Amino acid sequence: MENISEPKVFANTVILQSEGLLKYILETGVYPREAETLKELRNATAKHPMGFMGAAPDAGQLIAMLLKVSNAKKTIEVGVFTGYSLLLTALTIPDDGKIIAMDPDRKAYEIGLPFIKRAGVQHKIDFIESPALPVLDKLLEDAENEGSFDFAFIDADKNNYWNYHERVMRLVKIGGIVAYDNALWGGTVALPEKAVSKDKQEWRLLSLAFNEAISKDCRVQIAFVSIGDGVIFCRRIA
Template identity: 70%
Template sequence: MRQYILETSVYPREPEPLKELRGVTASHPRAKMGTAPDAGQLMAMLLQLVNAKKTIEIGVFTGYSLLLTALSIPDDGKIIAIDLNRDTYEIGLPIIRKAGVEHKIDFIESEALPILDKLLEDGENEGSFDFGFVDADKVNYLNYHERLMKLLRVEGLVVYDNTLWGGNTGDARGIGSRIQETRLAVDN
């Protein structure tokens, strides 16, 4: 059923640069870390609903959600993109460049908490972001949330990846021990 929905509804609506990036990412050993195209289409709708222009992304991987955001916001929009691994970001960078949206992205190779704290030191950043996407370091979701709530404008929106993980929303029992710690952090 899921494959049918993807093939008849999701893939036909997926912009070509995103299809290309999804294809390039598919050969990566951690390809499952990439944003799913159906989740991406929901995210694109949410970006439009809040008229996002200034966004922040924590966890970039090869850049599917980053490219999606860059395609969704206005030409003068800006994205602060934070990730520990520039190498994976550079996998998608040629496609981002080809799509003509690289100028919207400020990629920062770093842990996210110091960058969020630095942003908060400048009072002009408080309440200035329209949208955030968090898909990294699940055990720090609560720390990210506290800071992002200060950075987001009223009626801004933050999307957290993996909050519905394998059907588990509030009960981490029955999932592998490796995932359980992360699942509990997301629940908090």
């Protein structure tokens, strides 16, 4: 009989999924390096009824590294919520960098605004209270915007992920990076449909469809990372 308390080993890869392991990662390598304003915003977000929608801090740590490695300066954020990933990006990019952020929920954004102001990075942020598609289409009306962005973070309505993808593929430069959050949709993408609660079935199917489509998109190099709720990183190559 298999001992389920032991990790499964495939070649040099150890598959470990447990709250204890995540706690260890966060307490050892993430929280000690987290900016104080980010920590305060994360704690404030946890009090929100939909606090689980906030970006995962371990995913944020990887995003910050990619922003630095790619020397990102001009970015897009689709879906802001209280602004954890927005603040993280603003803290990471240069002082003259710019983020165009869009979300129809200004009330949630205003939870994070005091922390953004305290961090002294509000001047880098252009927050637009609107659904994302009209904003992205407006950006594309100006030919100078095409291929001018270094990075994009997408964490919004999953039914529009492919619509966002088609637009940011034109806005992000060759070599630029796009990150799609919630690619695992609470782990439901790996479960049979009958094992998934009805309230998660529709977006599970949307996630499955997007994940399959992005894996076949020859315009991007991808890295599907099981961090947070799953993040797909795409590097535009064509």
